[in-house]
Amino acid sequence: MNTLLNVIWLLFGGIWLALGYFAAGILCCVLIITIPFGIASFRIGLYALWPFGRTVVDRGGQVSFFSTMGNIIWLLVAGIWIAIGHVLTAIPMFVSIIGIPLGIANLKLIPVSLMPLGKVIVETRGTRIPQYR
Template sequence: MKNTVSTLLNVIWLVFGGIWLALGYLLAGIVCCLLIVTIPFGIASFRIALYALWPFGRTIVDRHDKVGALSTIGNVIWILVAGIWIAIGHALTAIPMFLSIVGIPLGIANLKMIPVSLAPLGKVIVPVSSGYPKRF
């Protein structure tokens, strides 16, 4: 039953904006991969694009084993250059989603993407049922 609800919400999400959100992250990833220095941001954008395409039934967790000083510095740069604007965009697009009963889960999913849009490096997207240690 849980998988059926997740699939139904993912299809609704896809139709009402998920595809455009994923395409935006995909385009950002392509642009980031043009320069060698920004390739980690491009890879993170591709990862977020896949999550934005099909968010229900998955969650974002910290990767404690591979997070270091470079990830922290990269996240600070990301927040200053793009992260804050993407987070504001997620918050603003969540508001109209909350106006209907069907849109409430979509608004929650949109708000759930804010932490990873602010600091994408050092995060991993896992299925909710995986039992991964620390969830957001």
């Protein structure tokens, strides 16, 4: 099911969203001081390309000062605007029944787009449905 949802996601906006994150990552890597933001943009872009079956978790351990300061800078410069963009693109996705999982996936991208440093994207395990006899 995740593969089918990922293909639909890819066709109906995921590719453009990922390309936007990749373009921002390239721009951030060209400007040497913003390389950590570029790496975060590439990571979010890969997540935006194929979001179903994966989730975002906090990186284990203590959060560093630089990660916190980077997240504050990211939040003020780009994070708020990216989150607003995700909300505005999720709203039309919720209009159709087929688009509801896509809207949820779009909203799932908001936490990592607000504060990307100190986060890791991991595979989720499939949930088992208990069998009753």
